[in-house]
Amino acid sequence: MAALRRTPPALVAGKYAAIAAYVAFALFPLYWLLKIALTPDTLIFSDGTALWPSELTLDNFRTVIFQSDFMAYFRNSVTVSLSTAAATTLIAAAAGYAFSRFTFRGKRWVVALMLLTQMFPLLMIIAPIYKLVAAIGLLNSLTSLIVVYTAFNIPFATFLMQSFFDGIPRDLEEAAMIDGCTRLQALRVVILPLTLPGLGATLGFVFTAAWSELLFALMLINSNDAMTFPVGLLTFVSKFSVDWGQMMAAGVLALVPSCLFFLFIQRYLVQGLTSGAVKG
Amino acid sequence: MAGMEMRALRKSYGGLEVLHDIDLTIDDGEFVVLVGPSGCGKSTLLRMIAGLEPITGGEFRIGGRRMNEVPPRDRDIAMVFQSYALYPHMSVGRNMGFSMEIRRRPAAERAGPVAAAARTLGLDRLLERFPKALSGGQRQRVAMGRAIVRDPQAFLFDEPLSNLDAALRVEMRLEIARLHQRLGTTTVYVTHDQVEAMTLADRIVVMNGGVIQQVGNPLELYDRPANRFVAQFIGSPTMNLLDLVADADGLRLGNGVRLLGPAPAAQLGIRPEHLAVVAPADGEITAQALVIERLGSDTNVFTEAEGIGPLLARVHGNVDLRPGDRLGLRLIRERIHLFDAAGRRLPPMH
Known part of the structure; x- marks a missing residue:
């Protein structure tokens, strides 16, 4: 029977070839980003579509780091993204827990309203948001971005956290409460450690969303001091030319925090922590 | 340790009342089993005792x-859940000592009771392991260990054996019985398995539709069920129910056999083990064997009785019958139960 079930080698090879083709396709833009960042300015057009640059240089990185405002944009982005991720995750975790564990009057309406906020294209509401932010004098401040990003990420993050809380058996909290915990203690000592993968995923999702957001940052920020990195990238585009090498080098550098952040949270993303809690 | 008292206890969800006027007293040290079909309210009652509802x-x-x-x-109770509810991020030892940890007892003080409970349950070598590395039976033991370490006034068990296989269930049942004998702690145990109820309980509380149907020790329930529901729920295989016809001369079975008995009786109940299988000519009921289940110690004979309908007889040992054979059945008179039209028990006929 085992012999009959063995997959033909050609099929196995085909499967791996398909996966390899997909990975190459998905990663090619990243490779191209790195390739152009390492190509000297003078060769960018002469090298054309050659897969490997004829000469390598770190000049673009040097210029971006030491002779542009990129590091300031970068700091702004880190501040905005980390603050947004922390605030959103905190609020979404509390809301997600409430949705998962309690029944209360108006729960369905709150859920429906939160879903509703996700249905509008951002372009539709950018004007009122601009008016609101201007009215309270927060234009050109990182705070405005943190508030707006947090508000827009909370609904999705809440549903994400709720699904994680739903996956944790109620019995665990009840056992803890019988063992002597208050509900808050049960939440802190038993439930929260089991929600770390969920918190990690939510943090990662919100951080990435805030890190790469352009539309609101473009509308709400004008001054060079408060620019985030996606807006800052546009400064490499001048009236008559685009500084491709430096733009790509800045892009590569922008990937670093995202990668570091995911490296940091990836151990919390590992699922299966709750296995063994309940039967089977 | 302590006894419990419930007076006119009710539970509603919105306008829907699921438990109606529960009156029950549980003595100090008693082992009481709440039993009934799904949705009868037994788990809800247990959760109310625990303070979770x-x-x-x-x-x-x-x-x-x-x-x-x-x-x-603050109720000073311990509960063993059907799902075990072990904290997956804590070792077995920490799981068992958690109730003391949360009360800020120092680690040195916790070690003694945890080690003692682990010894009792054969968990000594597993204290460092995490729940996911344990088998179902071991997890069940850890859940019980956690309850023992708590040293509560009462133990609550919510269908604790439902997730175990048949052999392990018997083993753990025995363990729970031994534990109760040793500790003598008041215990309330919920199950839908009547064998667990019969074997473990000092007293059984049979529930249906949010109402207590009968409270009594296992043999009382078996010998003198208060109504048709209890009669059918307790005892395996289920009691046979035969419709009775009342006429001017008294009561008779569907096949014409006359019986002495109180006139209002509408149905006669007879447990399969109280139907004697005899030769066709000697029986008061003649029947045809449909299916024979040979269990080794007993044989179940499913029959179609003339003028009556399906009847099940249980014979000790083996019996020389084949599907399609004709046979006679006799009712053991002193084992007959009579019920009125509403299903209430009537005085016996002898």
């Missing part, structure tokens, strides 16, 4: 102290 009406006391408004942590 608010009490809608009535009064509940443990050791004479009113508990209605007391949160679970």
Whole structure:
């Protein structure tokens, strides 16, 4: 029977070839980003579509780091993204827990309203948001971005956290409460450690969303001091030319925090922590 | 340790009342089993005892102290859940000592009771392991260990054996019985398995539709069921129910056999083990064997009785019958149960 079930080698090879083709396709833009960042300015057009640059240089990185405002944009982005991720995750975790564990009057309406906020294209509401932010004098401040990003990420993050809380058996909290915990203690000592993968995923999702957001940052920020990195990238585009090498080098550098952040949270993303809690 | 008292206890969800006027007294050290079909309210009642469900009406006391408004942590009870509810991020030892840890007892003080409970349950070597590395039976033991370390006034068990295989279930049942004998702690145990109920309980509470149907020791329930529901729920295989016809001369079975008995009886109940299988000519009921189940110690004979319908007889040992054979059945008179039209028990006929 085992012999009959063995997959033909050609099929196995085909499967791996398909996966390899997909990975190459998905990663090619990243490779191209790195390739152009390492190509000297003078060769960018002469090298054309050659897969490997004829000469390598770190000049673009040097210029971006030491002779542009990129590091300031970068700091702004880190501040905005980390603050947004922390605030959103905190609020979404509390809301997600409430949705998962309690029944209360108006729960369905709150859920429906939160879903509703996700249905509008951002372009539709950018004007009122601009008016609101201007009215309270927060234009050109990182705070405005943190508030707006947090508000827009909370609904999705809440549903994400709720699904994680739903996956944790109620019995665990009840056992803890019988063992002597208050509900808050049960939440802190038993439930929260089991929600770390969920918190990690939510943090990662919100951080990435805030890190790469352009539309609101473009509308709400004008001054060079408060620019985030996606807006800052546009400064490499001048009236008559685009500084491709430096733009790509800045892009590569922008990937670093995202990668570091995911490296940091990836151990919390590992699922299966709750296995063994309940039967089977 | 302490006894419990429930007076006119009620539970409603919105306008829907699921438990109606529960009156029950559980003595100090008693092992009481709540049994009934799914949705009968037995688990809800247990959760009300634990403090996990608010009490809608009535009064509940443990050791004479009113508990209605007391949160679970202050009721001094321990509960073993059907799902075990072990904390997956804590080792076996920490799981078992958690109730002491949360009360800020120092680690040195916790070690003694945890080690003692682990020894009792054969968990000594597993204290460092995490729940996911344990088998179902071991997890069940850890859950029990956690309850023992708590040293509570009462143990609550919510269908603790339902997730185990048949052999392990028997083993753990025995373990629970031994534990109760040793500790003598008041225990309330919920199950839908009547074998567990019969083997473990000092007293059984049979529930249906949110109402207590009967409270009694296992043999009382078996010998003198208060109504048709209890009669059919307790005992395996299920009791046979035969419709009775009343006429001017008294009562008779569907096949014409006359019986002495109170006139209002509408149905006769007879357990399969109280139907004697005899030769066709000697029986008061003639029947045809449909299916023979040979269990080794007993044989179940499913029959179609003339003028009556399906009847099941249980014979000790083996019996020389084949599907299609004709046979006679006799009712053991002193084992007959009579019920009125509403299903209530009537006095016996002899």
